[in-house]
Amino acid sequence: xxxxxxxxxxxxxxxxxxxxxxxxxxxxxxxxxxxxxxxxxxxxxxxxxxxxxxxxxxxxxxxxxxxxxxxxxxxxxxxxxxxxxxxxxxxxxxxxxxxxxxxxxxxxxxxxxxxxxxxxxxxxxxxxxxxxxxxxxxxxxxxxxxxxxxxxxxxxxxxxxxxxxxxxxxxxxxxxxxxxxxxxxxxxxxxxxxxxxxxxxxxxxxxxxxxxxxxxxxxxxxxxxxxxxxxxxxxxxxxx
Amino acid sequence: xxxxxxxxxxxxxxxxxxxxxxxxxxxxxxxxxxxxxxxxxxxxxxxxxxxxxxxxxxxxxxxxxxxxxxxxxxxxxxxxxxxxxxxxxxxxxxxxxxxxxxxxxxxxxxxxxxxxxxxxxxxxxxxxxx
Numbered sequence: 001x002x003x004x005x006x007x008x009x010x011x012x013x014x015x016x017x018x019x020x021x022x023x024x025x026x027x028x029x030x031x032x033x034x035x036x037x038x039x040x041x042x043x044x045x046x047x048x049x050x051x052x053x054x055x056x057x058x059x060x061x062x063x064x065x066x067x068x069x070x071x072x073x074x075x076x077x078x079x080x081x082x083x084x085x086x087x088x089x090x091x092x093x094x095x096x097x098x099x100x101x102x103x104x105x106x107x108x109x110x111x112x113x114x115x116x117x118x119x120x121x122x123x124x125x126x127x128x129x130x131x132x133x134x135x136x137x138x139x140x141x142x143x144x145x146x147x148x149x150x151x152x153x154x155x156x157x158x159x160x161x162x163x164x165x166x167x168x169x170x171x172x173x174x175x176x177x178x179x180x181x182x183x184x185x186x187x188x189x190x191x192x193x194x195x196x197x198x199x200x201x202x203x204x205x206x207x208x209x210x211x212x213x214x215x216x217x218x219x220x221x222x223x224x225x226x227x228x229x230x231x232x233x234x235x236x237x238x239x240x
Numbered sequence: 241x242x243x244x245x246x247x248x249x250x251x252x253x254x255x256x257x258x259x260x261x262x263x264x265x266x267x268x269x270x271x272x273x274x275x276x277x278x279x280x281x282x283x284x285x286x287x288x289x290x291x292x293x294x295x296x297x298x299x300x301x302x303x304x305x306x307x308x309x310x311x312x313x314x315x316x317x318x319x320x321x322x323x324x325x326x327x328x329x330x331x332x333x334x335x336x337x338x339x340x341x342x343x344x345x346x347x348x349x350x351x352x353x354x355x356x357x358x359x360x361x362x363x364x365x366x367x368x369x370x
Contacts, residue, residue: 022285035287132342137265146268148342156344180308181346184285184292186311187264 004223008190022184026196030058030073031165033198035188037064040071047074047168050118053082067175069228076112077166083108096201113208119147119161123172128152139189141201142170158186163207165191170239186232242352262284262290269338269348277347278334278355282306286314291369293327293349295335304336309337309353311346311369326362336366 024035025040040060047057057074083106090104124131130150137146137160144162151157154177162169171189173182191199204212279297293309311317318324327333337350353366 022287024288105309111273132344133268133340135265135267137267141261146265148268148340161253178305180294180306181340183308183310183342183346184287184290187290188287190263192287 024188025060026192027060027073028192028194028196030072031097031167031192032073032169033190033192033196034071034171036060036062036069036183038062040069041195042117045072047072049074049076049079049111050114051083051111053079053086053111066179067173067182067185069182070171071189072168072170072172074115074168074170076102076115076163076168079111083111089229109208115163115207116145116161119168119170120147123147123149123157123159123161126151129157132213138204140191140199141204142191143204143206156181157222158182160186160189164205166207172176224233256339257366266338269346270341271338271348273338274336274350275339275347276334276336277307278332279307280329281329281331281333283329286317286324288313291317293333293335293352293369295333305345305360307347309335309347311349317369320367320369322352322362322367327352327359331356334366 021038023038024033025036040062043059044060045059046059047055049055055074055076056074057077060071060073062069085102086109086175092229120134122164124134124147129152131147133146133148135146139160139162142164144160147157147159147161148159149159151174154188155168155174156177156179157172157174158181159170159172169189171186173185175182193199194224206212251283258370277295277297279295281293282294282296284294285292291311293311294314295307295309297307298304334353334355335347335350338346340346344345349369351366352369354362355364357363
């Protein structure tokens with residue numbers, strides 16, 4: 001269910017001058033809310049993860065005289081099974097070449113832990129752009145990254161990338177050269193529960209981790225000499 | 241009852257001393273410095289979670305540019321005594337805000353002072369909009 005809050009609830013003071021008909025849009029099913037200029041159009045796509053897993057995704061798009069706005073929501077919640085199936089299939093085929101022990105590695109954790117980095121990489125790898133700002137960022141204490149880019153044509157792109165509750169969010173806006181920065185859109189992102197209510201964390205939320213603490217207790221680990229295998233059981237011959 | 245009143249007062253004082261993180265990070269703004277700008281209001285949008293003021297400002301060479309000024313939500317602004325009619329399209333206002341670090345034309349409010357000459361609409365009174 002999607003909820004479009006009536007524009008009457010939005011207190012617009014002045015006559016529309018540049019930005020028009022902005023309203024709050026809530027998507028409980030995709031776990032977010034944001035402001036758009038009117039009702040966003042929704043496109044269903046397949047997003048390819050860093051480790052080449054096809055994932056269901058939706059792009060919420062809108063535009064006005066000032067620029068173009070989109071929120072891409074990628075559903076990672078089934079990715080553990082996708083990787084497990086791939087690894088099992090590889091193992092059943094006894095690997096691709098029988099020589100490389102990493103052939104059938106399950107990259108589930110890598111794919112989830114690196115989802116933000118991969119999304120950022122896709123934003124910054126374009127030719128001719130200048131990254132003018134890049135930093136750790138949070139929305140309602142959900143951690144993420146914020147990028148500000150001047151594109152080759154001098155247009156400006158702002159993008160925030162977050163992971164929350166099994167989904168990846170890429171919230172971005174591009175405005176032509178000379179237009180005001182797309183702050184109205186960028187700062188409107190929030191998280192929604194199944195009823196559409198806003199979620200606010202009391203401590204920093206980072207996907208895959210529990211409560212944020214600093215300094216944090218060390219997670220379970222082993223200690224080894226680097227000449228032994230990862231689990232500490234196999235002693236490798238000294239390097240020559 | 242005295243103890244209860246003391247407890248409530250202490251809790252209130254404690255709340256005042258604990259920094260509360262905002263809806264979103266302010267890392268892209270240089271919050272260590274205030275910048276004062278004066279310009280003509282192009283549009284005000286009162287909306288959650290952050291209202292916005294578009295302000296036409298002339299640079300040192302007299303060239304106009306539209307700035308996006310981020311404010312808090314409408315309730316937060318009105319609770320400080322601002323009325324909708326205080327800042328309208330075409331009004332001249334002075335603002336104090338924190339610039340975007342990368343030089344973009346965006347600024348985090350901050351304070352707004354209407355200087356439109358109408359005392360009934362708050363002329364000359366600086367009020368926080370964040």
